[in-house]
Amino acid sequence: MASAPLPLAKPRSFQGLILTLQNYWAAQGCLILQPYDVEVGAGTLHPATVLRALGPKPWRAAYVQPSRRPGDGRYGENPNRLQHYYQFQVILKPNPADMQALYLGSLAAIGLDPSVHDIRFVEDDWENPTVGAWGLGWEVWCDGMEVSQYTYFQQVGGLDVEVVAGELTYGLERLAMYVFDVDNVYDLPFNEPGSPAYKSYGDVFLENERENSEANFNGFDVEMLKRQFEDMEREVPRLLALHGPQGQPLVLPAYDRVLKASHLFNLMDARGAIAVAERQSYIGRIRDLCKQCAAAWVEIERAAA
């Protein structure tokens, strides 16, 4: 049940926390991937999770993913809320029998001792309607704070999964604030305190929060966002109808356009440009695009299996 002690020093900085998690999951046989280079609202949307959760092939990966939630921006004035933050994402497919123990091992690795901290698995069934995905699982609480989302995927892209994947999402800033006992996200040590060029999280990201909050709420040209959304929407089926050198549909480029459409929707939403009545329709449109990609991807995966 308890994992063997890991030869890792307890991290002392935000980047140290990330490195510790990467090392821990690398030791569990995960590919350590890098962030996806398209704006996404959550680490799940990285094709390494959404698409790889489909089809029969085993897959283990971990990566950091910058996540953008335009509506959550607070101009750098709220100690907890950011429009740009980091998630650490782990996907294990099929989910191993000892996945909970592996997860608790990762908490121990970053210094959360379960003999003094109250760690709990509280029901929370994850759902992402824009990608037609849901699963059962928990929010993991440490002393009342949600430190991770833990999900067993049941459906992705509107399709029942063939093999169930377990997904872990760590909210890195929140987790770091807890581990380092910091009340304001901008005070987090980004690198080791005492480093020659020491930087806090605020040194790196405060200006970004200020500028992007204004752009998200008041700056972006709504007409342009809408036009781009429609462009992306048209592009997805067109790309899926084209063929690659092996005759395959162009799923990965098409999926990138779905991600762009999803982000454009979030931007329009933050600008207050989505009427309540339109909301469901927009979400439905994105889900349809995602379903098309998911179905095409499964075909490719099965053909290659």
Added chain:
Amino acid sequence: MPELLLELFSEEIPARMQGGAARDLERLAREHLAKAGLTPESLVTYAGPRRLTLVAALAAATPDRSEEIKGPRANAPEQALEGFLRKTGLAKADLIERDGVFFAVQTTPGRTTPDIVAEMVPAIMAAFPWPKSMRSGTSTFRWVRPLKRILCLFDGQVVPFEAGGIASGDLTEGHRFMGADHAPFAVTDFAGYQQALRDQYVLLDQAERKRLILDGARTVCAAEGLELVEDEGLLDEVSGLSEWPTPILGRMDPAFLDLPAEVIRTSMRTHQKYFAVRDPNTGGLAPRFVVVANIEPADGGAVIAAGNAKVLSARLNDARFFWDQDRAPGSFDKWLDKLKGVTFHAKLGTLAERVARIEALAREIAPLVGADPELAGIAARYCKADLASGMVGEFPELQGVMGGYYMREPFPLEGGRAGLGVTPVQDGAGPAPASATGVTPNPNPSPLKGEGLQQIADAIRDHYKPVGPSDSVPTAPVTVAVALADKLDTLVGFFAIDEKPTGSKDPYALRRAALGVIRLILAGSLRVPTRALLFGPMVKALTNPLSKAGDLAAEYASKARDTLNLPKVALAEVKLPIAKKELQDQLDVLIARVPDDVSGLLAFFADRLKVLLRDEGKRHDLVDAVFALGDDDLVRITRRVEALSAFLATEDGASLLAGYKRAANILKAEEKKFPAEAEAWSANPEAGTAQEERALAAALRTEEGAVDAALAAEDFTRAMTHLAHLRSPVDAFFDKVLVNDPDPAVRLNRLRLLTQVRDTANRVADFSLISG
């Protein structure tokens, strides 16, 4: 008796599903065992965060069962016997002959209990009714979360089987974090199992966990001179979240105590599952909370208390953000505008449309309940506004409560109060600080100074009440007007689109709404002409689909209303001079439905009232007897039922009911024999010939008028008293007088007397519907 012990060990089971799972496991096990012929001497189930457990005392095996099968008669043709032997697989010598008939005795050997269990458990697991279940890894087996282990022992021995890809065994495990060794361990019986779990920091029994939490939470509060705010639902939930519950008192930043107490409590309960703490000296919340941890922390709980306090601060910061944002100028106007985009129900329009209907209805109801129609109208207009507020978006259960707070805010609702006849104040109006939007707040912009505004705010706060059977019933007139309008709009709307509750399905909680209407009316002794009140809204709701008819439908509605008391046929004759015949035809069809739909809704109220009165111990036949009079005044109906109930409990009442039944039966029999005569019986009787006959006639002359007078004064007890005066004359009459006298004139007079007895009683209630 040997013992069966079963444990299904899994990853964390959602707290809200544990109670149901324990009950389902018990029910399914009992069903399976009964089918197999085993009757448990005892059978108990337990549920906790990671395990479902069953322990039962069972016989070691089922007895052999023999069954006699009836065959052909001994003298039947040979083929019949051959057929029977083939069917039973026996020889002729095996059969028993009794009374000229062959019988076969077939014996089914008993089965061992482990055999039965090995079959039962996988079957139960495969069909277990989890509200939500999942697959794990590459398996196709579904369970609530991944299943880890199955322990199954009978009489100390493993019952071998496989279910969900897992072989049964004798291992279990203790607490996830506490205890020296987290390795699984073997057990042999329930007593040892429960003790070993306790040694490994797992309390099996939820009732014990709850007791421990409640005692512990009270204790940590009392240590600081404070009191726990008890919450049964939360207690249930947290006892399903910990195997070794440890209540810990945490400190909350007292600066947050200026938020409404409801907000703090709701944030604590829904987000963090904390109990709130009260200061007995002030009666208000104390800056503390109780968190129930799942471990006995090595440091005494300092880290856990501090961590939880930090999370709570972040949560309350969010709540404060909504609180501040919601109180910004113009919020109410913004929210009302948003309601235009929120669908209430596809066929019943947006929330804004619903609000307009509620407002119209509230203004109409107001005078009936002693409320100022203007105040009721304003309250109704703003009653759903908070649904669009940030706080209610975050905490839906605070609907109404927040609207009540926001309406009471002294100045920031400048724009929002435009509808209250407030004109924006120009510069230099007062010392209040300029707000972020540049609107200069008015220190007191409302013309509804003090009392009126408080009535409106109270109405907004309380108009959802009563929510459940234990919820309090508002009596403030403005609140009652809005609360009734809100519920009646819901009821009329869903009845008009044929979304009535059926069986156990009541997705729009219409039964609760109807019960709410009844309780509001009864609590306030409100004399409401329910039928008339439902009529206009029903017309509007039915004609709503023809929205293009617009004003036309509205005109129809008012016309239809004028014809309230007309029967259905006459109503259909209400025509308007309109050009489009087709539209008019459609409207006619809908209008013709109105009386039936209103009656249907009234019958629905009658059913709810019956349930309510039955819960208060009133007989439902009495409710039927009173409803049959066609009254729609719920207060009057209830008073009548109460008086009737008291009357029938007296000897006079019971005896009069018997006399009534006898009279009614005679009349019914005679009417059947001589249908042509019956009409003549309703005329007034003469004095009569026999002494008892004259006495009854005299009593009727006196009491009939007295009963009518009492009924007109709605003094039902007095009416019943007068009815009771008929008891001795009626008894004496039946004792001494023969109704069917040979002299037709004498007989006719006596039948007239009986008719008058029946009809007088029926004015109080339809006695024919009373049983007994």
